[in-house]
Amino acid sequence: MKFNIITDVYVTPGNVHDSVPYLSRLDRQVQRFGFKVEAVALDSGYLTNPICRGLSERNIFGVIARRRFHPTTGLFLKWKFTYNNERDLYVCPNNQELPYSTTNREGYKEYKSDSKKCENCPLLSQCTRSKNKVKVVTRHVWEEHKEKVRENRLSKSGKMLYKFRKEKIERSFADSKELHGLRYCRLRGLKKASEQALLTAACQNMKKIATHLAKLEKLCGASSG
Numbered sequence: 001m002k003f004n005i006i007t008d009v010y011v012t013p014g015n016v017h018d019s020v021p022y023l024s025r026l027d028r029q030v031q032r033f034g035f036k037v038e039a040v041a042l043d044s045g046y047l048t049n050p051i052c053r054g055l056s057e058r059n060i061f062g063v064i065a066r067r068r069f070h071p072t073t074g075l076f077l078k079w080k081f082t083y084n085n086e087r088d089l090y091v092c093p094n095n096q097e098l099p100y101s102t103t104n105r106e107g108y109k110e111y112k113s114d115s116k117k118c119e120n121c122p123l124l125s126q127c128t129r130s131k132n133k134v135k136v137v138t139r140h141v142w143e144e145h146k147e148k149v150r151e152n153r154l155s156k157s158g159k160m161l162y163k164f165r166k167e168k169i170e171r172s173f174a175d176s177k178e179l180h181g182l183r184y185c186r187l188r189g190l191k192k193a194s195e196q197a198l199l200t201a202a203c204q205n206m207k208k209i210a211t212h213l214a215k216l217e218k219l220c221g222a223s224s225g
Contacts, residue, residue: 003212004168006201007033011194019046023054039063041165049107052145062149063158063165076126081137090137094123098137108138176200 008029010021022042029035039061042051047064055062071077081090081098090098090111096118098111113135118124128135140146152158176182180200185193 001164001168003208004172005205005208006172007035009194009197009201011190011197013190017045019048019051022046022051026058039161041161041169043165044068047146047149049140049142049146052149053142056145056148061152061157061161063152063161064149065162066150066153072129074126075128076123078137083139090139092123092127092135094121094127096121098135101136103141104138107141109141111137111139172204175204180204 008025010025012018012021026037026040030037037058037060040055041063042065044065044067047067052062052064076093080093083090088100092098092113096113098113101110101112103109113128115133118127118133118135121127124133130136153162180203182197182200186196187193
């Protein structure tokens with residue numbers, strides 16, 4: 001991070017999100033270079049349950065930007081429903097309990113309200129628009145890891161780390177696009193696109209190394225003089 005050297009380049013098909021191969025690429029850098037990764041800073045696209053869990057398992061302090069959602073207008077936001085970890089249930093704004101119901105195939109646990117209690121609730125119109133008057137709140141089985149990442153982002157060290165991300169990573173992306181023509185792929189196909197990305201990263205690294213060595217030479221010359 002000190003010299004902003006690029007240590008990995010990986011190109012995916014257009015229909016594969018960058019977050020999918022992230023953990024495997026992180027492991028590859030650790031194995032290849034022997035990095036002792038203590039912390040990582042990522043943009044909101046990487047705020048997924050598998051990545052949050054993977055960072056937790058690797059004992060890495062993860063800071064990931066907040067993902068912006070567009071909830072249904074007029075309804076309570078999810079954070080209005082309080083989760084009780086000991087009893088594994090949610091409590092609605094009207095203090096009614098939503099016990100665990102089932103876990104779907106995507107790994108989300110569903111918590112459902114009692115329709116008999118909800119039909120006469122004064123907050124029903126702000127809670128759900130379902131015909132059966134049942135409110136359903138979902139929570140992923142790995143949600144606790146995502147909550148830990150959110151806490152990291154709001155911490156003092158987390159804010160400082162994310163600031164470095166904007167200064168280092170975004171600057172590197174900007175240089176590759178504006179100064180090295182990586183805004184567009186010159187050739188088609190994963191192999192050819194990978195070649196362009198690798199050559200661009202190599203050029204950027206050589207410039208950074210040369211700049212650093214030039215600064216060292218000046219410092220040595222000044223100290224000897």
